[in-house]
Amino acid sequence: xxxxxxxxxxxxxxxxxxxxxxxxxxxxxxxxxxxxxxxxxxxxxxxxxxxxxxxxxxxxxxxxxxxxxxxxxxxxxxxxxxxxxxxxxxxxxxxxxxxxxxxxxxxxxxxxxxxxxxxxxxxxxxxxxxxxxxxxxxxxxxxxxxxxxxxxxxxxxxxxxxxxxxxxxxxxxxxxxxxxxxxxxxxxxxxxxxxxxxxxxxxxxxxxxxxxxxxxxxxxxxxxxxxxxxxxxxxxxxxxxxxxxxxxxxxxxxxxxxxxxxxxxxxxxxxxxxxxxxxxxxxxxxxxxxxxxxxxxxxxxxxxxxxxxxxxxxxxxxxxxxxxxxx
Ligand SMILES: O=C(O)CCC(=O)C(=O)O
Numbered sequence: 001x002x003x004x005x006x007x008x009x010x011x012x013x014x015x016x017x018x019x020x021x022x023x024x025x026x027x028x029x030x031x032x033x034x035x036x037x038x039x040x041x042x043x044x045x046x047x048x049x050x051x052x053x054x055x056x057x058x059x060x061x062x063x064x065x066x067x068x069x070x071x072x073x074x075x076x077x078x079x080x081x082x083x084x085x086x087x088x089x090x091x092x093x094x095x096x097x098x099x100x101x102x103x104x105x106x107x108x109x110x111x112x113x114x115x116x117x118x119x120x121x122x123x124x125x126x127x128x129x130x131x132x133x134x135x136x137x138x139x140x141x142x143x144x145x146x147x148x149x150x151x152x153x154x155x156x157x158x159x160x161x162x163x164x165x166x167x168x169x170x171x172x173x174x175x176x177x178x179x180x181x182x183x184x185x186x187x188x189x190x191x192x193x194x195x196x197x198x199x200x201x202x203x204x205x206x207x208x209x210x211x212x213x214x215x216x217x218x219x220x221x222x223x224x225x226x227x228x229x230x231x232x233x234x235x236x237x238x239x240x241x242x243x244x245x246x247x248x249x250x251x252x253x254x255x256x257x258x259x260x261x262x263x264x265x266x267x268x269x270x271x272x273x274x275x276x277x278x279x280x281x282x283x284x285x286x287x288x289x290x291x292x293x294x295x296x297x298x299x300x301x302x303x304x305x306x307x308x309x310x311x312x313x314x315x316x317x318x319x320x321x322x323x324x325x326x327x
Pocket of ligand 1: 144
């Protein structure tokens with residue numbers, strides 16, 4: 001109930017699973033760790049990287065912002081939450097632009113709302129994100145992609161903080177699991193009526209939230225990226241599946257109808273259809289060079305790597321092979 005009326009707070013949410021395969025997830029995660037290291041070494045613009053002091057359990061979420069600087073809360077200069085147009089952050093790196101291209105080509109995001117900014121959230125075990133509605137300095141739809149560890153995201157017009165509030169314990173009417181490699185699209189009521197939050201996560205987790213800035217809020221020093229101009233969805237063949245009639249979020253894995261490659265855009269919750277995607281449409285994400293590999297090992301990411309295995313990369317890999325799901 002919202003203002004005494006029955007409202008479907010899930011309207012507008014879509015969960016697309018297996019948008020990025022295990023190998024791609026690994027490359028993206030490695031890239032995130034490289035940026036984290038650069039941030040720690042002062043090699044990113046000051047506002048790009050933020051690592052709060054770990055003064056309390058569940059309070060240490062690292063953020064890396066590209067495209068614009070989003071001010072989460074009123075700052076010491078009195079700036080309200082929103083995009084700070086005077087601040088500069090680093091531009092979108094290549095691997096993340098490839099991700100954006102895929103979202104548009106696979107009909108996951110419309111060409112009218114191509115993301116031009118994103119925030120990486122690096123959660124340690126027990127970190128959380130409290131209930132919020134994303135600022136309207138960003139257009140709808142926007143999306144968040146999950147890596148390393150599956151967790152739940154809660155939605156509701158009235159999310160409750162349980163206990164003292166600092167510990168990431170929240171409750172809400174709807175809990176949606178976010179599998180690794182999946183992309184959650186937020187628009188409609190799901191973005192604007194419902195709040196969402198991620199309660200304290202069970203293990204290390206990374207999410208990347210891609211958003212398009214409102215034209216009026218674009219930073220003064222920002223130049224549009226030519227690579228992201230004029231992106232168009234791929235021509236698609238409507239499936240013979242009947243459109244889904246429900247208005248609840250539903251997840252499907254890639255269909256086994258098509259021999260190779262299987263469709264990866266798998267869900268359109270309301271009156272949508274699936275798409276059959278042709279071959280060679282998406283080059284593998286991110287080609288790594290030897291020095292990057294060295295950096296990865298040298299910087300202690302091996303431990304993370306073990307974490308990956310524990311968190312199911314290997315299982316996913318087996319799944320991909322079984323289903324012939326390849327780039
Ligand atoms: O970590 C997530 O999946 C959610 C991120 C989020 O809500 C945000 O960046 O505003």
